[in-house]
Amino acid sequence: MSAQTMIELVGVRKSFGKLEVLKDITLGVAKGSVVALIGPSGSGKSTLLRSINLLTVPDQGFIRVGEQALDFTGGHRLPGDRELAAFRARTGMVFQNFNLFPHMSVEENVMSGPVTVLRMPKAEARLLAHGLLAKVGLADKAAAQPDKLSGGQRQRVAIARALAMKPEVMLFDEATSALDPELVGEVLAVIRSLAAEGMTMLLVTHEMAFARDVADRVVFMRDGCVVEEGPARQMIEAPSQPATRAFLSHFHNGLGPS
Amino acid sequence: MQYQWDFGFLLQYKGLIGVGILYTLGFTIGTVVSGLVVGCMIALARLSNMRIATAVMTGIIEIFRCTPVLVQLVWVYYALPILTGIELSPSVAAFITLTLYGASFFGEIIRGGIISVDMGQWDAGRALGMRRHQLMGQVILPQAFRRMVPPLVNQAVLQLKNTSLLSVLAVPDLLYQGQLITSASYRPLETYTMIAVIYFIILFPLTRFAHRLEARMSH
Known part of the structure; x- marks a missing residue:
């Protein structure tokens, strides 16, 4: 191919x-x-x-x-x-049941991949997370806990989390x-x-x-x-x-x- | 029966009692910490796919869970040296036994907490590219830990009570000191009442704490 x-x-x-x-x-x-x-x-x-x-x-x-x-x-x-x-x-993956990390805030969820896996400094990862949350229409939810969000919002956070790894x-x-x-x-x-x-x-x-x-x-x-x-x-x-x-x-x- | 209660004489033994409290608390804290470390290793071994490690760990756990601590203490102190030729001091024998006994329960609590975390959490962490230890440290253990704390506190309470068995090896814990005071003063009623009250004062806040944690978890 x-x-x-x-x-x-x-x-x-x-x-x-x-x-x-x-x-x-x-x-x-x-x-x-x-x-x-x-x-x-x-x-x-x-x-x-x-x-x-x-x-x-x-x-x-x-x-x-x-x-x-x-x-x-x-x-x-x-x-x-x-x-x-x-x-x-x-690769980024998004699941049927969202699988957000319940012990982390929305922005921490999005930051978790870059910070843990890519060793990105937290300040940089936070900027990245805020940009991605804005992109999925959830800029105002950065500090929220996942269990305070609707299903649709959770899934959009999950998409932002996957995108944070800049997947191919x-x-x-x-x-x-x-x-x-x-x-x-x-x-x-x-x-x-x-x-x-x-x-x-x-x-x-x-x-x-x-x-x-x-x-x-x-x-x-x-x-x-x-x-x-x-x-x-x-x-x-x-x-x-x-x-x-x-x-x-x-x-x-x-x-x-x- | 008219009994003249007199707790006053106990004051002259406050040094002995203090040593007893120190031994009881010291052995509890020490063996809870060492038991948690060994328990963690047992849990991780049992969660791994290594069949032999799992079988060995399961065997050890069952031996310690299905025999009384008192029998274990006596066996390690009196029987083990015959097998190995290594003389153990009473404190060392007691420390080893309580560590392994505690670990066999702690290990199961830790394992239960880990497997109670939804499989989707493992998927999500793996999909982000987390290594095994990152997944454990960042995602699984923080969630599992919240569920483990109440049963771990309960097990620590049992561990403290079990230190009273050390008196059979003449380790100067709280109960052993009580026996010493009784044999010197011929006043078992006041002495053992005081010993029980001291255990209660230490343990009651701890069990309240465990209850409160459990109540908070159920929300």
Whole structure:
């Protein structure tokens, strides 16, 4: 694949016990593009996302993010703690349940990555945090505790925290699934602005209209395999595989303009 | 029965009593600190994926949790030297025993506190690129610690009470000094009442403190 491919997966396999969750996945994400990963629950899309920053370590396969690559094909030793941490520091991840650190204020959450991992001086990290909080529309919440925020605000803090590491790619694992419907829009708006800035992103999502409008490409997974992938609008509106059509038929009444 | 209470005579033994209090508090504080250190190592070993370390630590913990401290004290002081050929002074034997006994409970409290932290917190710290020790120090332990403090204080209270068993090895703790005073004064009633009151005065604020912490945690 070309140097313009930011994320590259080749032959990635993962099993939990006897259950094979990822069956030989090969996937590329072009630099600056947005790829939506859709599929029924249990299809392996979250596991795939987590294997890109090695929160789940694959059993087999090759993974490259930017300049960093790790090979898990037979005989290669598992990466150590230092290697894993360095690899993960270059990717940002946003989780379904936000996972903010409850014992830290909002700005401390955003500062935690740069201060702890990059050894950035606190004053500099605070400036960075305030800039990012302003960017996600939460400049006035810097001193708040996470438990005083709404779900949508928490998720925006989580996005700011991930961005503070100046990642090359952002991974979103069902970032709006735990939110009340009226709070989804503010989080999607932040993701949309990141897309406009040219951030490379891979999103696991159930927001089909959002996938159609914001993603460049859509990947449909089922049973640990990539069934079909293609340009977003074509994939959502006119998929070629029966399995994709069957899955998307559950969403069609919700596919208005987002 | 008409008993003439007279606590006045105890004043002449205040030096002995003072030494007893110092030994009781000293052994408590010392073995709580050493027990926490060893307990931390036990917890981390059990949380690691090292099977052998986990098995060994689990074995040690069960031995200390499932035998009485008094038996452990006597065994370490009288039986261990026969096995190893190393004579231990009563204080050293007592210190080792109480450390390991405390550690076996502290270790389980610490481990429980750590595993009670949501898995999402581990994910979030790892995703930022934190090393294992950074994740522990910055994210997991600060959250786990808040949950550990009340049970750790309770265990420290038990640890202080257990120091009274040191008297069987003639370590001059509070109870042992009471026995000395009784044998000299023939007044067990006043002496042991005073000993009990001293334990109470030390421990009551500590248990209140643990209660208050627990109440605050449940909010």
